[in-house]
Amino acid sequence: MATLPAPSATPGRGTVPLADAILDTLVHRIGKDAQAARPHDWLAATILTVRNRIIERWMESTKAAHAAGAKRVYYLSLEFLIGRLLRDALSNLAVMEDVCGALDSLGVDLSSLEDIEPDAALGNGGLGRLAACFMESLASLDLPAYGYGIRYVNGMFRQRIDQGWQIELPETWLAYGNPWEFERRESAYFVGFGGDVEPLEDGRVHWSPAEAVEAVAVDTPVVGWRGKRVNTLRLWTARALDPIRLDAFNAGDHEGALAGQVRAETLVRVLYPADSTPAGQELRLRQEFFFSSASIQDIVRRHLQYFGNIRTLPDKAAIQLNDTHPAVSVAELMRLLIDHHELPFDEAWDLTRRTFGYTNHTLLPEALESWPLALFERLLPRHMQLVYAINARLLREAREKPDVDDRAIAAISLIDEGGGRRVRMANLAFAGAHSVNGVAALHTELMKSTVFADLHRLYPDRINNKTNGITPRRWLQQCNPGLTALIRDAIGDAFLDDASALTALVPHADDQAFRERFGAAKRSNKVMLADYIKGSMGLSVDPDALFDVQIKRIHEYKRQLLNIVETVALYDQIRSHPEKAWTPRAKIFGGKAASSYHNAKLIIKLANDVARRVNADPAVGDLLKVAFLPNYNVSLAEKIIPAADLSEQISTAGMEASGTGNMKFALNGALTIGTLDGANVEMRDHIGEDDIVIFGLTADEVAERRAGEYDPRAAIEASPELRQALEAIASGVFSPDDPDRYKGLIAGLYEGDWFMVAADFDAYHTAQRGIDARWNDRAGWQASAIRNVANMGWFSSDRTIGEYARDIWGVM
Numbered sequence: 109m110a111t112l113p114a115p116s117a118t119p120g121r122g123t124v125p126l127a128d129a130i131l132d133t134l135v136h137r138i139g140k141d142a143q144a145a146r147p148h149d150w151l152a153a154t155i156l157t158v159r160n161r162i163i164e165r166w167m168e169s170t171k172a173a174h175a176a177g178a179k180r181v182y183y184l185s186l187e188f189l190i191g192r193l194l195r196d197a198l199s200n201l202a203v204m205e206d207v208c209g210a211l212d213s214l215g216v217d218l219s220s221l222e223d224i225e226p227d228a229a230l231g232n233g234g235l236g237r238l239a240a241c242f243m244e245s246l247a248s249l250d251l252p253a254y255g256y257g258i259r260y261v262n263g264m265f266r267q268r269i270d271q272g273w274q275i276e277l278p279e280t281w282l283a284y285g286n287p288w289e290f291e292r293r294e295s296a297y298f299v300g301f302g303g304d305v306e307p308l309e310d311g312r313v314h315w316s317p318a319e320a321v322e323a324v325a326v327d328t329p330v331v332g333w334r335g336k337r338v339n340t341l342r343l344w345t346a347r348a349l350d351p352i353r354l355d356a357f358n359a360g361d362h363e364g365a366l367a368g369q370v371r372a373e374t375l376v377r378v379l380y381p382a383d384s385t386p387a388g389q390e391l392r393l394r395q396e397f398f399f400s401s402a403s404i405q406d407i408v409r410r411h412l413q414y415f416g417n418i419r420t421l422p423d424k425a426a427i428q429l430n431d432t433h434p435a436v437s438v439a440e441l442m443r444l445l446i447d448h449h450e451l452p453f454d455e456a457w458d459l460t461r462r463t464f465g466y467t468n469h470t471l472l473p474e475a476l477e478s479w480p481l482a483l484f485e486r487l488l489p490r491h492m493q494l495v496y497a498i499n500a501r502l503l504r505e506a507r508e509k510p511d512v513d514d515r516a517i518a519a520i521s522l523i524d525e526g527g528g529r530r531v532r533m534a535n536l537a538f539a540g541a542h543s544v545n546g547v548a549a550l551h552t553e554l555m556k557s558t559v560f561a562d563l564h565r566l567y568p569d570r571i572n573n574k575t576n577g578i579t580p581r582r583w584l585q586q587c588n589p590g591l592t593a594l595i596r597d598a599i600g601d602a603f604l605d606d607a608s609a610l611t612a613l614v615p616h617a618d619d620q621a622f623r624e625r626f627g628a629a630k631r632s633n634k635v636m637l638a639d640y641i642k643g644s645m646g647l648s649v650d651p652d653a654l655f656d657v658q659i660k661r662i663h664e665y666k667r668q669l670l671n672i673v674e675t676v677a678l679y680d681q682i683r684s685h686p687e688k689a690w691t692p693r694a695k696i697f698g699g700k701a702a703s704s705y706h707n708a709k710l711i712i713k714l715a716n717d718v719a720r721r722v723n724a725d726p727a728v729g730d731l732l733k734v735a736f737l738p739n740y741n742v743s744l745a746e747k748i749i750p751a752a753d754l755s756e757q758i759s760t761a762g763m764e765a766s767g768t769g770n771m772k773f774a775l776n777g778a779l780t781i782g783t784l785d786g787a788n789v790e791m792r793d794h795i796g797e798d799d800i801v802i803f804g805l806t807a808d809e810v811a812e813r814r815a816g817e818y819d820p821r822a823a824i825e826a827s828p829e830l831r832q833a834l835e836a837i838a839s840g841v842f843s844p845d846d847p848d849r850y851k852g853l854i855a856g857l858y859e860g861d862w863f864m865v866a867a868d869f870d871a872y873h874t875a876q877r878g879i880d881a882r883w884n885d886r887a888g889w890q891a892s893a894i895r896n897v898a899n900m901g902w903f904s905s906d907r908t909i910g911e912y913a914r915d916i917w918g919v920m
């Protein structure tokens with residue numbers, strides 16, 4: 109038995125060897141000895157031991173911010189797609205080798221522990237992953253910040269592929285508990301719903317909610333690069349005020365007695381897998397208000413505790429709304445300022461606007477959140493009054509402008525009067541914020557000319573751009589140690605602290621020896637991915653084939669269908685011309701479809717049907733393989749991206765706000781084939797147009813076609829490759845068990861093709877053959893890939909957060 113460590117024993121410092129500290133934790137915190145411990149016990153013991161080191165820095169960070177009277181950043185997001193945390197913490201604390209060695213001496217393999225850590229999937233996709241990258245960058249830049257969200261018990265669903273179909277299963281990431289987190293029972297707030305609002309004699313009003321739950325804080329430390337700073341991700345869980353009604357229980361109604369608790373828990377049960385279609389459910393609005401209210405109460409409480417004066421809130425707190433999901437916070441802060449702190453409306457409105465910033469993530473009309481007025485009023489009667497009051501002020505301001513007509517007023521209003529009346533959350537967020545930002549240059553310009561055109565005319569200084577970024581710690585250093593080591597060898601360590609220093613790599617693209625080492629690092633990542641594919645789905649892919657990857661949420665605008673149809677066309681051509689020198693390709697897909705999104709689920713099935721047929725066809729052999737990897741999440745992305753040669757970023761131009769997957773691939777040395785959409789446009793500017801493959805309609809051209817006479821049928825008839833591929837799919841070549849399966853999907857292309865699959869097909873097909881030719885010039889390909897890595901430093905989320913900090917939050 110090891111000697112007991114001193115209480116202050118922490119990894120990497122102190123007198124007690126780390127192995128003893130882990131063993132001690134195993135015995136005294138987990139209650140197992142080394143013989144009885146299962147892998148999950150070792151994982152928990154390791155995390156708890158590492159956490160000890162973090163806690164001290166965490167407290168130091170909080171104290172320092174307090175002592176300095178620093179302004180804090182609050183990032184409100186319904187989603188945080190954080191993934192696993194152990195490797196992130198070990199790497200950022202620079203204790204990876206120590207912990208690895210300590211575990212080794214105990215006969216435990218660190219990497220196998222890393223592999224069983226649950227992936228915290230509290231998000232749908234890019235928006236949630238952005239929030240996670242931002243939290244890491246905020247800590248790395250030493251900015252005092254809190255993330256606020258919901259601690260979903262099940263989070264995003266786990267995807268299984270059964271006979272090619274997506275099956276959704278609950279994600280049980282908390283099954284073994286979560287050793288990273290601290291429940292803060294003392295940080296709890298009432299959150300009310302429904303009820304009545306009564307006027308008081310002094311002119312104020314009193315809201316008596318019909319029901320209330322208690323929001324309880326659960327904190328997870330977020331470690332910055334080099335352990336500089338540790339910030340807090342505060343996720344809310346829900347508890348019934350009365351966990352059990354004893355009267356009902358004793359009267360024999362056992363379930364009824366627990367109904368309140370069940371109702372509270374329902375609030376934090378699942379994340380709606382609604383990427384673009386509003387969940388529409390009352391529960392979603394309840395979730396939004398629940399976490400917004402708890403967060404705003406917490407922020408106001410902390411401000412008063414530290415600074416004592418509610419009027420200085422905007423000087424000490426910057427609240428960023430990640431999309432409109434937390435937009436009800438605007439009304440909630442107004443309520444607290446007016447009803448609790450007795451400020452006059454105008455002053456409350458001024459403080460509110462100076463405190464909030466709002467980030468818009470989508471222009472898709474179906475994804476712009478709005479709530480039926482009746483629902484909003486029933487659930488949040490006081491907030492409804494405030495929305496009306498805000499709207500009256502907003503429209504009064506608008507009417508004072510010379511050229512604002514009734515049409516503009518209708519567009520600016522917080523209430524959509526068309527059809528059933530609805531509360532527009534994007535307009536509320538816009539009105540209640542001093543900054544409204546888009547997430548890539550093109551997206552920001554489109555915001556000004558489309559959804560927010562009238563609000564923009566009214567407040568021309570409010571919209572600004574903050575192009576998204578990704579954290580290079582997770583998305584280069586941790587996921588791609590081979591490439592990282594190679595880069596350090598070539599240009600030193602400066603890029604670890606400042607990703608823009610990667611540009612020093614540019615000249616190495618012309619160095620034959622470096623190119624070969626670069627190629628070897630990529631190949632070894634491809635071997636690992638090939639092993640994973642073989643082990644998890646039994647499919648052999650050749651590591652020397654071109655790994656052509658499209659992983660992201662399945663959505664018609666992201667056009668996985670374009671990729672699959674092109675794959676079918678290629679398959680056809682390989683079979684017709686087996687004598688040609690085809691470039692061997694492995695087509696790799698991954699992504700989840702929202703459970704109610706019929707076409708997206710059908711596209712998953714199609715990818716799997718095509719894979720089954722192609723992979724079994726001896727006529728193509730190793731020239732073409734298709735794999736749909738189940739359960740795309742952060743951990744899987746970390747495996748796939750370092751192994752990719754080609755990154756598919758082929759959304760219909762004008763529809764992808766930014767994309768961040770595109771950035772991860774290029775940073776790991778994949779070439780991009782993409783449209784001029786989202787951040788692809790800026791990637792082209794930074795990488796240079798010779799090292800990225802751009803094809804297809806521009807956003808303007810898409811808009812023109814949609815407004816004019818786009819005839820998809822004519823486009824299909826004019827392209828024999830496309831026509832043949834579509835006919836094969838529609839006639840059941842890939843679905844002999846159900847020949848009509850894809851009739852509707854393909855008919856949609858002939859009849860409308862909103863996403864311009866047919867319009868862009870030939871350009872895409874031609875670009876892909878250009879890729880084949882590039883691949884054959886391996887030295888040229890590798891030089892290009894190296895220049896991609898070298899020029900992607902600008903897309904670090906450190907750069908993005910620096911811009912937010914200076915331009916929006918005023919904290920840098």
Ligand SMILES: *Cc1c(COP(=O)(O)O)cnc(C)c1O
Pocket residue numbers: 189232233234235237659660661740741742745766767768769770772
């Ligand atoms: C980066 C990331 C995304 C976003 O990918 P896009 O290609 O930008 O849509 C989605 N999911 C996960 C797990 C990610 O890591």
